Amino acid sequence: MAIIFYISSAVAVLSTVMVITRMNAVHALLYLIVSLLSVAVIFFTLGAPFIGALEVIIYAGAIMVLFVFVMMMLNMGKKAAELESSWVNPRMYVGPAILAAILGIELVYMLASGSNRAAGFEMVGPKAVGIGLYSSYLVGLELAGMLLLAGLVGAFHLGRRDED
């Protein structure tokens, strides 16, 4: 069963190597999403399913969407259309698709065999995390909220165009 952990680790390392060696930012983003998904599967095998879900939703979802938005905003030139059609060449999907398929097979296998902590550690569920977060680490939670607000205000201030 521990083999699931090692396969996901291999996928994570391989896709991260592909991220830092790509010349094209969109291709690197595709591989980075696969890398984050494989780390999410690793969290699942480690008995941390809540964090695995957060990794998929926030990292592979929200933060990567931010990157895609900015990348599309940066290329508003005349030849943006043909540039984009060269980026989304179907051949570029093959590598990330194969790696993601490996992760999907692992996930289906884990769900089918009912072993949601394949690495052998004890499960720490969302309940324990929530209780800890809202009791011992309440100040840290408030500070994280303030940090996110500061990030929001900072990004808005930096991103606004001067009207004068």
Add this chain to the structure above:
Amino acid sequence: MTAIPMEHGLLLAAVLFMLGLIGLLVRRNIIFMLLSIEVMLNAAGLAFVVAGARWAQAEGQIMFMFILAMAAAEVAVGLALVLLMYRKFKTLDSDQVSRMRG
């Protein structure tokens, strides 16, 4: 069911962190530098979760959530700075904007 050694998880976190660091040092495109920072933050969070799983404590996952919040705030401000840099200098090369006089 025997557990995997914790060192293997920490080793994976270290390898991912080093890959992110190499990417940060080698690439000069500012978007790739931000991507490498994301990889490094993710690896640091993985180390926390592995250690938390080893002792069956929730603290590792809580620290990962703080790292997640920090990464989200950092990437929002960082990408706003990238937009600003592209609008002002028409480049994404970080060597082109290395002078602080702007």
